[in-house]
Amino acid sequence: MAFAADLSTLTDALITSVARISPAQKGSARTQSLKRRVTGALRTGAHTRTDQFAVAKQLEGLQEKFQVLNRDELAEALQGRLSELETQRNSWLPEILSLLLQLSDRPALLSTVQPPGENTKVPQAKESLSWSDIKEEGTAFNDEEIWEEVDFAADSSDDDFSSVASDVSFPRRRPQSSTTVEEGYVVPNDIFLPAEDGDLVASIEKAQFWKPQNHSVVPPGKASASRSITESQLARETIFMLQGLPTSIFRHLEDRINVDHRYTLAHSSNEALASLLQCFSEIGTRIDGIRRFTKIPQEIPYMQTFCRGIEQRILDFDKFLSHIQCKYLSPGSTISLLQLLADVRDHSHELNLLSDMIGKLWDNSINQPMRCLDLLYDLICMLEALGDETSSQSLIKLFFQCFRTYTRSTRLWMETGQVDALDSTFFVRTLRENGDLRTLWHDWFMLDTGDQRQKIPQFLATSVQKVFTAGKSMVFLRHLNALPETAESHEDDSPPESSLPLPFSALVESAFEKIVDADHSLSAGLLRMELDQQCGLWTSLDALHHVYFGKDMSATSTIDAKVFDIMDRGRPWDRFLLTEIARTAFLPVPVIDISKLLVKPLNTRSPETQSRSVRLLEKISIDYGLPWPVANIITEDALHSYQRISTFLMQIRRAKYSIVKQRLLDARSISENSETLVNILHHNMLWFLDFLYGHFTYLVISTSSQALHKSMSNAQDVDAMICAHQDFMKSVEMQCLLSPELSQLHEAILGILDLCVHFADLQSAHLISSEDHGLHAHTTPHANVTADDDLDSDEDDYDHDEQGHEHTLTASFLDLSYSQQVRKVKFKFDHLTTFVTNSLKGLTRADGPPSWDILADRLEWRQREQ
Structure with a gap:
């Protein structure tokens, strides 16, 4: 059974490869008919061994035929060789003899046997014979009948016996003369020059003026x-x-x-x-x-x-x-x-x-392969401008003959996605094949324009990018097994016809663009359809927005609570625990494949000085694997931008989490002792964090995402989709203040976030001091985590919000009192907020995006309200 199954599988593969049948047509009637025929041909016993007795019978009959035709020497030679073969028996001997019998061609007529010992005789030198040695009389060659053609038709017969009855053997093919002389033809005498006509010969020689004897001799010392x-x-x-x-x-x-x-x-x-x-x-x-x-x-x-x-x-x-x-x-x-x-x-x-x-x-022929085509193009345009229609029309035909030859590699690239390795002038070069499919669009091929774009004709420069994109689309479709069944071929090399009196240059460019647009629209349309329907482009984009932009806050808040609790406890990162937390949180989201989600800490433990800083979150990398077709559009650089934006949003949530958590503890314990300044600072910080996060998510990301969806839906090809997504990421990064040129502004916002965490720690330390009645003047800063504190402890430890993690707090009242530190925090907060507001207003005046103006107005309005 296993052999039958393997044979069936191999038969299907053979039919698919040879007949080029797509996998979707495996159950068609034509496929089943081909499979029955192939199976019948491969069935055991279809080609049996040669019957050795039948071969022996044929050889005996051949010997008898030689004897009947009076060719006893052939019969004896055949019998001797058969006897010699019997001493050297081989399993394939019947097949060999059968093959020789089938290849034989009238052996009774054409076969010859060399007498034994003939090779040992020393050849005797033959005496040369000339026609002068032969006398005219008494010879057999004086009969004119020997030169006449022989009619073999009367003696021909299908009987082998009559064919060998004569002792004379004639070759099967006889060369015939290419010219025949008619009987009775007499060569005319007027074609020969009579010997006595010397005057005519002299006149011919005198007419040869280039000979020196036909000119007078020049005396010495005189000019010629x-x-x-x-x-x-x-x-x-x-x-x-x-x-x-x-x-x-x-x-x-x-x-x-x-x-x-x-x-x-x-x-x-x-x-x-x-x-x-x-x-x-x-x-x-x-x-x-x-x-x-x-x-x-x-x-x-x-x-x-x-x-x-x-x-x-x-x-x-x-x-x-x-x-x-x-x-x-x-x-x-x-x-x-x-x-x-x-x-x-x-x-x-x-x-x-x-x-x-x-x-x-x-x-100018050195390293300028397109020089000839450009010069011919310019010459035709010049003749057309001068009104020389005859010459221009003739050269147009020559131009299109050359242009058709030149575009063979271009058509091969656009229609099949293959690069002609023999054409050194083609402007597409293969960098790698069968590499990482995620970089197929970017790293497998490149435009090799040569020095000063000498591999591209000047009149085709505007369409080269479309040619390049169309070919890459065909390569993309080939790896997706989605190539079109039939491709249009443009083999017409005649000049383009137009009802409009357009100049030659416009006709050539329009004709070439028409061909390129046809191939480009076909491949780009098929590829966009495959990306939309089969590769899950939109699903992947939605998944990225959930993972990195916090589109579903229920899943994001679950991850935040676990991660921020680990930070509060001062424990090292565990990539397995972080990955499990993220996968569990995103499990209810249908567009996310949790098997492709991975959280990697860049280092296992952070420095103690940054144990509670929001910068610690930069040490966490969230990776989401994309299908290779989508990865060609959303590149690795774009994923890094997603990660930076995700980290920044998580840092804002971390600052708000610290303030809200501290406020809840404060409200349950000593809310009656709260001061007015603390309440104002707490309110301003929460308002700043809420407005900043809402501005980035709802105004910036949501609005840009809608524009991205519209741009990618209207994109004509993959290059346009990649460009639209790159513009989206660049715009979001810039509006979220993550561009390299906005590093100072970004650092100021991180300073405000760290100030919010420090204010929460300050409140927690003050709360602990009040509860202990002065037993602890300050919290122990930078306490190390014991070895027994393992992340594999019971999960309930992460849910005890009532228990403060005072051993990780960095606030201390040794140098400054609680009220002094609160006023200091208020001063820093106001200073940084003012700096951010003024910087945004200055950038807005320097042609910044409108979202910065909105953010600056709201921050300034809040400051005026205070």
């Missing part, structure tokens, strides 16, 4: 005389030069074509001819530079396409020159160098433009 030629000869030399062929009048010197001024025309002045030939040489120099450029090996794909396009244009130009040459060779034609120059200029205009562009490309 001019060589007069005809206009037809000069036109032919010019055409040859333009076609890249070597000539006598035009000479190649380095990268230029120079003119030999010794040649002249009888009906033209030397200056006019020199000017005319100079124009031809300049055009030839440009075209020759293009020819040399096409011969340079190119490694960039779109540059190869560019070279092929230039070669096609050079071929068209050569066809034009050949047509001119045929025209000049026709009877009655008129040859004019001026007309030839006009025609050449007209047909080489586009090549001259490309020559100038290639010159710029050679001058």
Whole structure:
């Protein structure tokens, strides 16, 4: 049964991998049909061993066939080899012999047997035979019938016996001549030059004007005389030069074509001819530079396409020159160098433009892979601005051919999320693969623009980020197993058509943006749907607000009571106890997965000087694990911001907890002895803490959370969602006074919170002194916790609010009396509150957020009310 189950599982995996069937279609009729066929093919016994008796019977029949066909040597050779195989028996021998029988091809006709001992004979040198040694008479080769074709159709038969009846063996395939000469064909005599026609040969040799013997000899000491030629000869030399062929009048010197001024025309002045030939040489120099450029090996794909396009244009130009040459060779034609120059200029205009562009490309080709595409784009825009519609339309076709080749890597990235490793010019580079999925969006890929963004064409700079985002979205979807079944492919390389008379630049950018937007919207839409419906994005955000922002105060107050009681007792942090407290408190909250909640103390015991300071809460780190798709949006830096805000809110609750707890004890014991100053200070502190906490939670966090939900709902892609969440965290941090530039203001508020805790300790110490009737002048400061004080003691110890933890109090009346310390606390509180108010008003005037103005007004109003 186990084997059958494993076979079924492997069969399903094989079908899914080969047929590419999604897991959702495992129960379809097509899948079941494929599974039945595969199972039948894999069933034991479907491919049995070869029948050895049938093989032996076939070999015996083959021996009898050899004997019947009078090939006894084959029969004897086969019998001897079979006998030799019997001495070397192998389990796979029947299969081998069966395979050889199936591969055999008419063995009775095509097989040969080498006689024994033939290899030992020394080959004798054969005497060479020539046709002169053969006499014409008395030989078998004088019969003309041996050269005639043999008709084998009459002798062909399907019977093997008739096939081997002849002693002559013919090959299966016979090469046939590619050309056949018709019977009775007679070579005409007019194609041969008669030997007696010497004048014609002399005229041909005299027409070769480049030979020195066709010109007069120059006396020594005199300048070389001019060589007069005809206009037809000069036109032919010019055409040859333009076609890249070597000539006598035009000479190649380095990268230029120079003119030999010794040649002249009888009906033209030397200056006019020199000017005319100079124009031809300049055009030839440009075209020759293009020819040399096409011969340079190119490694960039779109540059190869560019070279092929230039070669096609050079071929068209050569066809034009050949047509001119045929025209000049026709009877009655008129040859004019001026007309030839006009025609050449007209047909080489586009090549001259490309020559100038290639010159710029050679001058700036180092580490600039997109230089050619940018130059071609600029050239087309310039021609369009000048109104040269013919040249611009032709170059537009070349541009889109190159652009299509260039965008292959872009289309592959946007449609599949794969990077073409062979394309060194692609602007997306893979940093890592199969790494931490939580950093897939941020750390797996990067935009490699090169030096001065030379890997990105200038006209595509505005759409590169969308291309990058679309590809990353496809990678994201692939790891979520949510890739679309079919992807649109954009293979059209024709210029974009538009009913509006838009310039070329606008058409190119709009066409590319249209393609990018289509792929971007498809991948981004699918990814947003997966994040919303399958990955629990909104559930995770709600869970973070519960854990860090105290959205449910019933759970938060439970954690606060336990944590603050541990601080009052002065005991070290225990990460297991803190984690258990947090998980128990958040257990009723449905959006929180308590298995992902972890509380870690950064150190096990705090310094004694800070045993009751609110800064001690900074040593606690609350971590909530997010699914990897959500972790790509809510990054690790954002979680650190959540933790800082959570710590700050918990510090405010700690200060209020200390004052409220002390007030309850004071009310039950000695409320009749309370002084007016103490009551005022107590009231002001509670009002400050309540307003500060309410301002941060209800006005800042709640309002920003609503804006965050709206922004992320309207986000087009993951980048926009990440940006919206980062803006949210930055705004909340700044409005909660946690930004680095607001460190002094934040320290002032922490000072007020510590002052509130100190005031509560002062009241507790005064209460203890009053109850003991002076037996203890001051509480024992900084008492150490005994070893027997273990956190594993009974849980009821945390619920005894009536028992004060006087051994952890830091208040002392040795230096100052109780009333003096109360007035000192009142002075510090008023000073710090005034500093916070003035600082907020100053920041508001410096374009601060409106929430600071509201907070400053309320604090200032409270001070005026006092």
